[in-house]
Amino acid sequence: MSNSATEMLVAACIQFLQAHPPFDRMEAEALRFLAEHVRLAHYPKGAQILSSEMGVARTLYILQHGRVQVRASGVASSSNVESAPNTLGPGQAFAIAALMAQRPTSSSYVAREEVFCYELPADDFFTLTQKSTVFNLFCSQYIAGLLRQSQQQLQLQFAQRAAEQKTMNSPLAVIVKREPVSVAPETSIRQVVALMADRHLGSMVVVDADEQPVGIFTLSDVLKRIVLPGTSLEQPISSVMSATPQTLPLAANAHDAALAMAMHGIRHVLAVDEGGRLKGVVSERDLFKLQGAGLRQIRHAIDAASSLDVLQHAREDIRQLSLTMLAEGVGGQEITQFISTLNDTVTRRIIEINLDRHDLYGIDWAWLSFGSEGRDEQTFISDQDNGIVYICTDIMDRELTQLRFLDFARDVNADLDTCGFPLCKGNIMASNPGLCLTLEEWEERFAQWVRTPEPQALLNATIFFDFRPLYGRFNLAHRMRLSLFRQTNGNPLFLRMLAQNALSVSPPLGRIRDFVTSDDPEHSGTIDLKKYGVRLFTDAARVFALARQVEATNTATRIKRAGALMNISQEDVAASLEGFNFIQLLRLRHQHFEQEHGRAGDNFIRPDELNEIERRILKEAFRQARKLQARLKLDYQL
Amino acid sequence: MAWFSRLFSGQETPNPALTAGQQQLIAAWRQLPVPDLQRSHYRCRYVVVDVETTGINVRTDRLCAIGALAVVDGQIDFKDAFHLLAEPAEPGADPAPGLSVRPHSEPVAGHPLVDALISFLHFVGKAPLIAYNVPFVAAMIERTLTECLGIDWGLAWIDLAWVMPDLFRDVEHAGGGLDAWLDHFSIASIRRHHAVSDAYATAQLLQITIASGAHKGFMTPASLIELEKARRHLHQSG
Numbered sequence: 001m002s003n004s005a006t007e008m009l010v011a012a013c014i015q016f017l018q019a020h021p022p023f024d025r026m027e028a029e030a031l032r033f034l035a036e037h038v039r040l041a042h043y044p045k046g047a048q049i050l051s052s053e054m055g056v057a058r059t060l061y062i063l064q065h066g067r068v069q070v071r072a073s074g075v076a077s078s079s080n081v082e083s084a085p086n087t088l089g090p091g092q093a094f095a096i097a098a099l100m101a102q103r104p105t106s107s108s109y110v111a112r113e114e115v116f117c118y119e120l121p122a123d124d125f126f127t128l129t130q131k132s133t134v135f136n137l138f139c140s141q142y143i144a145g146l147l148r149q150s151q152q153q154l155q156l157q158f159a160q161r162a163a164e165q166k167t168m169n170s171p172l173a174v175i176v177k178r179e180p181v182s183v184a185p186e187t188s189i190r191q192v193v194a195l196m197a198d199r200h201l202g203s204m205v206v207v208d209a210d211e212q213p214v215g216i217f218t219l220s221d222v223l224k225r226i227v228l229p230g231t232s233l234e235q236p237i238s239s240v241m242s243a244t245p246q247t248l249p250l251a252a253n254a255h256d257a258a259l260a261m262a263m264h265g266i267r268h269v270l271a272v273d274e275g276g277r278l279k280g281v282v283s284e285r286d287l288f289k290l291q292g293a294g295l296r297q298i299r300h301a302i303d304a305a306s307s308l309d310v311l312q313h314a315r316e317d318i319r320q321l322s323l324t325m326l327a328e329g330v331g332g333q334e335i336t337q338f339i340s341t342l343n344d345t346v347t348r349r350i351i352e353i354n355l356d357r358h359d360l361y362g363i364d365w366a367w368l369s370f371g372s373e374g375r376d377e378q379t380f381i382s383d384q385d386n387g388i389v390y391i392c393t394d395i396m397d398r399e400l401t402q403l404r405f406l407d408f409a410r411d412v413n414a415d416l417d418t419c420g421f422p423l424c425k426g427n428i429m430a431s432n433p434g435l436c437l438t439l440e441e442w443e444e445r446f447a448q449w450v451r452t453p454e455p456q457a458l459l460n461a462t463i464f465f466d467f468r469p470l471y472g473r474f475n476l477a478h479r480m481r482l483s484l485f486r487q488t489n490g491n492p493l494f495l496r497m498l499a500q501n502a503l504s505v506s507p508p509l510g511r512i513r514d515f516v517t518s519d520d521p522e523h524s525g526t527i528d529l530k531k532y533g534v535r536l537f538t539d540a541a542r543v544f545a546l547a548r549q550v551e552a553t554n555t556a557t558r559i560k561r562a563g564a565l566m567n568i569s570q571e572d573v574a575a576s577l578e579g580f581n582f583i584q585l586l587r588l589r590h591q592h593f594e595q596e597h598g599r600a601g602d603n604f605i606r607p608d609e610l611n612e613i614e615r616r617i618l619k620e621a622f623r624q625a626r627k628l629q630a631r632l633k634l635d636y637q638l
Numbered sequence: 639m640a641w642f643s644r645l646f647s648g649q650e651t652p653n654p655a656l657t658a659g660q661q662q663l664i665a666a667w668r669q670l671p672v673p674d675l676q677r678s679h680y681r682c683r684y685v686v687v688d689v690e691t692t693g694i695n696v697r698t699d700r701l702c703a704i705g706a707l708a709v710v711d712g713q714i715d716f717k718d719a720f721h722l723l724a725e726p727a728e729p730g731a732d733p734a735p736g737l738s739v740r741p742h743s744e745p746v747a748g749h750p751l752v753d754a755l756i757s758f759l760h761f762v763g764k765a766p767l768i769a770y771n772v773p774f775v776a777a778m779i780e781r782t783l784t785e786c787l788g789i790d791w792g793l794a795w796i797d798l799a800w801v802m803p804d805l806f807r808d809v810e811h812a813g814g815g816l817d818a819w820l821d822h823f824s825i826a827s828i829r830r831h832h833a834v835s836d837a838y839a840t841a842q843l844l845q846i847t848i849a850s851g852a853h854k855g856f857m858t859p860a861s862l863i864e865l866e867k868a869r870r871h872l873h874q875s876g
Contacts, residue, residue, distance in 0.1 A: 005705060005721035005834045012828040012838075013716065040714040042845035044853065065824070114823055114846060119713070 020091025022138035030132035038118035043111040051108035057098035066115035172271040173250040176280025182207040185238035211277040215241030315420040332584030340376040358408040365390035366472035374466040380591040387435035450487040453497040499636040502539035507622035526604035533583040536625035579624030675860040679848035688836040696777040705833030720761040772797035
């Protein structure tokens with residue numbers, strides 16, 4: 001029933017809305033629909049308009065008059081205490097995110113004065129998002145705004161944990177964890193050195209009967225004071241120790257310790273209690289860890305490393321630094337790339353160390369990485385995926401040359417394992433004779449997979465076609481790439497099959513529930529973010545890249561470069577990268593937590609344990625994956 | 639006392655000028671159940687009305703327009719609104735022939751006003767009525783209904799001009815009327831003195847009133863009626 005009264009009230013409502021974004025830009029028809037379907041409600045001062053206890057959001061609220069106070073509630077923890085309470089005024093809308101996710105709101109909304117609200121029922125809200133592209137865009141941007149908030153929240157969480165962790169301001173009492181090992185002055189040098197070797201100690205403190213330190217003996221003293229002078233090992237330790245060691249009270253902080261070390265040119269400071277009794281040893285290395293090793297220091301340490309020991313430490317430093325980056329809000333893409341880059345450095349160093357023992361002089365060869373390492377997308381738990389390509393000029397030498405490379409590769413693989421890159425369960429390693437091949441053999445292998453795209457060949461393509469040279473003659477890898485493009489170009493069927501393979505896994509978005517979780521009893525209620533997350537993007541990106549002859553292996557780079565050639569808009573490219581990065585970030589965070597709790601670290605995340613905003617963004621990320629898949633379907637008529 | 643009013647309504651002589659269809663509609667309105675005034679404000683339907691007239695004399699001035707809108711469960715739905723135009727309010731403007739209601743003039747069955755008033759009856763139903771300054775508004779509407787439809791409306795009225803000063807005692811309100819209340823709560827008018835606009839503004843005052851009333855123990859239409867009665871009694875005896 002249209003009548004002049006309704007007409008007048010609706011017109012007035014439209015006029016009000018037009019004074020406020022996003023309604024000022026909204027299409028006339030949609031705006032009229034909105035004004036016709038809202039109801040005006042009133043809330044007296046102090047009334048709770050909406051809160052998480054009220055259940056799933058059923059209404060969009062547009063403030064017509066008065067102010068509303070927003071308080072974050074429900075969403076995890078104290079991190080929100082920081083965010084100042086927020087006030088909304090006329091023209092501002094709320095409960096958009098909760099409506100879109102069909103979940104309870106995460107904040108509570110309280111009227112600060114007499115408040116009038118236009119209220120739009122959920123059904124009409126969804127109709128409106130369909131009717132109006134402006135409103136739809138507004139809602140997506142609103143969600144994007146929440147994404148930033150969520151990242152800030154994430155940073156805050158990590159920053160808080162970082163703060164709980166030790167800093168240079170922490171007292172020594174917090175820094176020294178291990179019970180100090182000490183000996184009496186009359187202990188023989190032999191006993192002391194044996195004890196140090198046994199316990200892997202870099203230093204030994206010598207204490208008197210009152211447990212007060214009287215001297216210190218360090219590993220570097222062994223050379224200068226025992227080996228070179230030929231000191232008898234039966235002598236007491238007091239004869240070779242450095243007397244009157246530097247001590248600091250337990251209440252002194254790490255800064256003081258660093259200062260003491262710098263002033264006296266020493267590497268160890270002893271922490272003592274009020275009675276002067278030894279409570280712990282602080283080494284230069286402990287302080288270095290506190291400072292948080294910088295990228296340059298780590299690289300320097302790796303490049304200078306002559307033993308696996310140092311490289312092992314470097315791996316730990318990389319982990320620490322990645323964590324710091326996570327806390328500083330660095331994106332998933334940057335962190336995975338960073339981990340890959342430093343892992344490359346470690347790998348190169350290991351290769352160099354092994355080259356000293358293996359003579360490969362005069363042969364053109366390159367060390368290749370595959371899989372996630374080949375894509376520059378390593379996380380905390382990536383294992384080894386590598387191979388070797390070499391040139392064999394004389395066919396007679398082939399077998400012998402391969403044996404030499406296999407010997408070399410076995411050592412490198414073992415050393416990598418020692419340094420925290422676990423051996424590949426699928427034996428995708430350079431020490432596998434099938435992956436230590438001449439250029440011609442690699443080309444032949446690629447050609448075979450492309451010509452006969454059976455399931456195993458397609459699976460191989462997803463691992464090996466993401467190859468990247470890491471050490472040696474990079475031009476060999478380039479030649480492999482060109483030959484691969486020649487093959488894929490000449491075999492359109494292969495790309496179609498590869499696309500089909502990429503579509504075999506769908507984003508785990510549910511029709512009824514938000515997410516489809518694993519029905520494997522061992523991982524029930526979880527989503528495997530590798531199989532059902534990252535892989536959706538990498539698989540699609542691989543097809544895009546091969547089809548457009550984009551040389552890059554990195555997923556983000558592939559999507560960017562191929563996207564430009566495919567006329568995908570910059571916004572769409574950015575949106576899919578954001579989705580991909582968010583999934584990577586969730587993986588990194590999850591792996592970090594798992595490892596911190598002494599577990600191996602996997603990719604199974606529980607959507608139930610994410611907060612509302614994260615769930616909402618994860619859903620959006622999966623939708624982005626679906627968009628990439630839709631493009632594949634379109635391109636290959638699947 | 640529904641039986642009682644029905645007894646009398648039976649005695650009312652149906653206006654011979656009305657068509658059978660119109661009389662049937664009026665009879666149907668009479669049969670509508672009377673709502674329970676003991677239900678919460680937020681579980682009932684109020685109808686807020688305002689009028690435009692040619693002047694302020696209840697006996698001699700004529701009704702030009704009625705604006706009405708419902709407040710259902712405490713909310714205003716723009717689709718649940720009514721506008722009845724009897725005669726242009728502009729003085730001097732020549733009213734369109736047959737559209738004006740003159741005292742004692744015979745309404746004609748084909749007259750659009752009769753149908754409009756019947757629609758109005760059905761729009762309101764038997765809901766409790768809200769107005770600012772009920773004696774004037776009610777008199778104007780009820781007189782017109784009696785003249786044109788020959789009925790005695792007999793619905794409950796609540797006058798915000800009486801209820802609000804009691805619920806908002808701390809508000810300085812020295813006879814400022816509707817405008818003062820609108821000012822106080824900074825409620826904007828679409829077009830002041832337009833019947834629909836004023837009814838809309840009054841409806842927002844009602845929303846504020848029932849929220850405050852509910853807070854102070856006046857939870858139902860019946861309790862507001864009681865409150866008004868008590869206040870009138872106090873003022874008339876004092």
